[in-house]
Amino acid sequence: MNIQVYVIRRLLYTIPIILGACGIIFILFNLVSPDPTLIMLGKHASAKQMAELREALGLNRSYWLQYLDIVKSAFTFDFGRSWATKQEITSMIKQGAIPSLTLTFPGFFLSTVISICVSLFVSFYRGTFLDRGVVFICVTMMSVSSLAYILFGQWFFAYKLGWFEISGYESGFPDFVPYVLLPVLIWLMLTIGPDVRFYRTIMLDEIYQDYVRTARSKGLNEKVIMFKHVLKNAMIPIITYTVIQIPFLILGALLLENFFGIPGLGGITLNAVNSSDFPVIRAMTILSALALIVFNLISDVLYTVVDPRVRLK
Amino acid sequence: MSNATTSNSPVALNTEPNKTVHKSKSLWSHAFSTLSRDPWALTSLIIVGIYALTALLSALGFVAADWAAEVGPSYAAPSLDHWFGLDIFGRSVLAKTIKGTEVAMSVGLVAGLISMVIGVTLGALAGYFGGKVDEVIVWFYTTFSSIPYIILIVAISFIRGEKGLMTVFLALGLTGWVTLCRLIRAEVIRHKNREYVHAAAAIGGGDFRKLFIHILPNVMHIVIINFSLQFQVAIKSEVILSYLGLGVQGRPSWGTMIDDAKLELAREVWWQLGAATLAMMIVVLALNLLGDALRDALDPKLKGK
Numbered sequence: 001m002n003i004q005v006y007v008i009r010r011l012l013y014t015i016p017i018i019l020g021a022c023g024i025i026f027i028l029f030n031l032v033s034p035d036p037t038l039i040m041l042g043k044h045a046s047a048k049q050m051a052e053l054r055e056a057l058g059l060n061r062s063y064w065l066q067y068l069d070i071v072k073s074a075f076t077f078d079f080g081r082s083w084a085t086k087q088e089i090t091s092m093i094k095q096g097a098i099p100s101l102t103l104t105f106p107g108f109f110l111s112t113v114i115s116i117c118v119s120l121f122v123s124f125y126r127g128t129f130l131d132r133g134v135v136f137i138c139v140t141m142m143s144v145s146s147l148a149y150i151l152f153g154q155w156f157f158a159y160k161l162g163w164f165e166i167s168g169y170e171s172g173f174p175d176f177v178p179y180v181l182l183p184v185l186i187w188l189m190l191t192i193g194p195d196v197r198f199y200r201t202i203m204l205d206e207i208y209q210d211y212v213r214t215a216r217s218k219g220l221n222e223k224v225i226m227f228k229h230v231l232k233n234a235m236i237p238i239i240t241y242t243v244i245q246i247p248f249l250i251l252g253a254l255l256l257e258n259f260f261g262i263p264g265l266g267g268i269t270l271n272a273v274n275s276s277d278f279p280v281i282r283a284m285t286i287l288s289a290l291a292l293i294v295f296n297l298i299s300d301v302l303y304t305v306v307d308p309r310v311r312l313k
Numbered sequence: 314m315s316n317a318t319t320s321n322s323p324v325a326l327n328t329e330p331n332k333t334v335h336k337s338k339s340l341w342s343h344a345f346s347t348l349s350r351d352p353w354a355l356t357s358l359i360i361v362g363i364y365a366l367t368a369l370l371s372a373l374g375f376v377a378a379d380w381a382a383e384v385g386p387s388y389a390a391p392s393l394d395h396w397f398g399l400d401i402f403g404r405s406v407l408a409k410t411i412k413g414t415e416v417a418m419s420v421g422l423v424a425g426l427i428s429m430v431i432g433v434t435l436g437a438l439a440g441y442f443g444g445k446v447d448e449v450i451v452w453f454y455t456t457f458s459s460i461p462y463i464i465l466i467v468a469i470s471f472i473r474g475e476k477g478l479m480t481v482f483l484a485l486g487l488t489g490w491v492t493l494c495r496l497i498r499a500e501v502i503r504h505k506n507r508e509y510v511h512a513a514a515a516i517g518g519g520d521f522r523k524l525f526i527h528i529l530p531n532v533m534h535i536v537i538i539n540f541s542l543q544f545q546v547a548i549k550s551e552v553i554l555s556y557l558g559l560g561v562q563g564r565p566s567w568g569t570m571i572d573d574a575k576l577e578l579a580r581e582v583w584w585q586l587g588a589a590t591l592a593m594m595i596v597v598l599a600l601n602l603l604g605d606a607l608r609d610a611l612d613p614k615l616k617g618k
C-alpha cells in the first residue's frame with residue numbers, strides 16, 4: 001500500500017473519532033451537567049426569565065439538533081459567543097494563541113534540546129553512579145507538585161528576590177520576554193524530568209542493538225557511535241514524541257498562565273471553568289480534541305515516512 | 314517466559330510435596346528476590362509502608378486526631394514545640410500534614426483501583442476477542458483520550474454536583490485508565506495464541522477461563538507497575554483539583570494545604586506549603602522508584618539485562 005492511500009484511510013478514520021469526541025462533549029455539557037440557566041441567572045431567577053434564556057441559548061431544541069451544532073462547530077470553527085464576556089470565541093482563541101506560544105514554545109524547545117543532550121550523555125555513562133544520579137534527580141523533580149513550583153517560584157524569585165516580573169504581559173517580541181522568563185524556567189523544571197527519562201530509555205534501547213556492536217567491533221570510537229549511529233536511529237521515536245506534544249503547546253499551560261497573568265488559551269480555559277462559561281469550555285475542548293487527533297495522525301504518518309522498516313497494513 | 318507459564322501450570326504440580334519434581338522459580342518469587350536485593354526498592358517499599366500505616370492509624374483516630382485543635386497563635390513560625398509551625402487558625406501544620414496522608418493514600422488507592430478495573434477489563438476484552446469488540450473499544454479510548462484530562466476531571470466533578478472525597482475518587486479514577494487499557498490490549502494480543510492458551514483450550518477451557526485464569530495472571534506485571542504509577546499521579550492530581558476548588562472539604566489534604574499557600578506566602582508563611590510539598594514529594598518519589606524497580610523485576614523482557 002502506498003503512502004497516499006494510507007493517509008486517506010487514516011484521515012477517514014479520524015471522522016468517527018471527531019464524532020465521538022463531539023458526543024462526549026455533548027453528554028458532558030448538554031445532557032448531564034447542571035442547568036446553565038441556573039448558573040447564569042442565579043437562584044432567584046423567575047421561571048419566565050429562565051424560559052427566555054433557554055430559548056435564546058437554543059436549549060429547547062431537540063438533543064439531536066444540539067449535538068449537530070457541536071459537530072458543525074468542530075468543522076466550521078464557529079463557536080458562538082462567550083456567556084461571560086459576550087466576545088466571539090473564535091477571536092478570543094486567535095488572541096490567546098500567540099501569548100500561549102510565547103510561553104510554551106521556548107519551554108518546549110529548550111526542554112527537548114537539553115533533555116536530548118543530557119540523555120545522550122547519561123546513556124554514554126549508563127549504569128554508572130552518574131547515570132543513576134541523573135535519573136534520581138529527574139524523578140525527584142517530577143515528584144514535586146506543579147502548583148508548589150509555581151507558588152514557590154513566584155514568591156521567592158519574583159517577589160522576594162525581585163529577579164523576575166511577578167505577573168503581567170506585554171505583546172510584541174522583545175517586550176514579552178521579561179514576563180515569560182520565570183514561567184519558562186518553571187516549565188523546564190516540570191518537563192525536563194519526564195523528558196530525560198523518556199529519551200534515556202530510547203537511547204538505551206538503541207545502544208543494545210546489534211548495529212552498535214558491529215560499529216564498535218569495527219573500531220569506531222564511542223563519540224561517532226553515539227552521534228552518528230545511536231542519535232540518528234533514535235530520531236524516529238524522538239520525532240514522533242515531539243510532534244505529539246505540539247497540541248499541548250498551542251493549548252497553553254493552564255496553571256502557569258493563570259498565575260503569571262499571561263492572556264493565553266490556558267488562562268482562558270481556566271477562567272471559563274471557574275465561571276462555568278460552557279461555550280468557551282466546549283470550544284476549547286473541541287479545539288484540543290481536534291489538535292490531538294490531527295497531530296496524532298501527523299505523528300503516525302511521519303513514523304511510516306521516517307522509518308523504512310514500518311510496513312503499512 | 315517459561316517461568317511465567319510455570320507459575321500458572323496446574324496447581325497440583327507446585328503444591329505436591331514431590332521432591333523429584335524440580336520446581337523452577339516462579340516469576341513472582343524471582344521478582345521478590347530481585348526486589349529484596351535492591352536497596353532503593355526496599356527503602357521505597359518501607360517508605361510507602363510507613364505512609365500507608367500513618368494513613369491507617371490516622372483514619373482509626375490513633376494519630377493526629379486533634380488536628381483541628383487550636384494550639385497557639387495564628388501563623389506561628391516553626392519552633393521546637395511545633396516543628397512545622399501553625400496555620401491561620403493556630404492549628405498544628407504537622408498534625409494537618411499527618412491527617413492529610415489519609416486523603417492522599419485513599420485517593421491514590423481508590424482512584425488507582427477504579428482505573429485498574431476499567432483498564433484491565435476493557436483492554437483484556439479488546440485484545441482477546443478482537444474484531445468488532447476491539448474496534449469499538451479502541452474507538453472509545455481514542456475518543457476519550459482526545460478530550461483534555463483536566464476538562465474531563467472538571468466535568469465529572471460538575472456532574473457529581475457535590476464536592477468531597479468521593480468526587481475526587483471518581484474524577485481521577487474514571488480518567489486514568491487509558492494507558493493501562495492500551496498496554497493490556499497489546500499484551501493480551503501477544504499472549505492469546507501462545508501454546509499455554511491452546512493447551513488450556515484443549516483441556517476444555519472456555520473463553521472466560523482462558524482469559525481470566527490463564528492470560529491475565531501472565532500480564533499482571535503490567536497492571537502492578539501501572540498501578541504504582543497511577544497511584545502517584547492521583548496524589549499529584551488531587552492538588553490541581555484542590556486548586557480548582559473541587560477538592561476535599563472540611564478535612565486537611567496536601568492539596569488544600571498547598572492551595573492555601575497562595576494567600577499565605579505574601580505574609581512570609583511558607584511552612585504549610587513546605588510541609589505538604591515535602592510530605593508529598595517523599596511518597597511520590599518512593600512510588601516512582603518502586604515502579605521502576607518493579608518493572609526491572611517483573612518485566613520478563615528486561616530479565617538478565
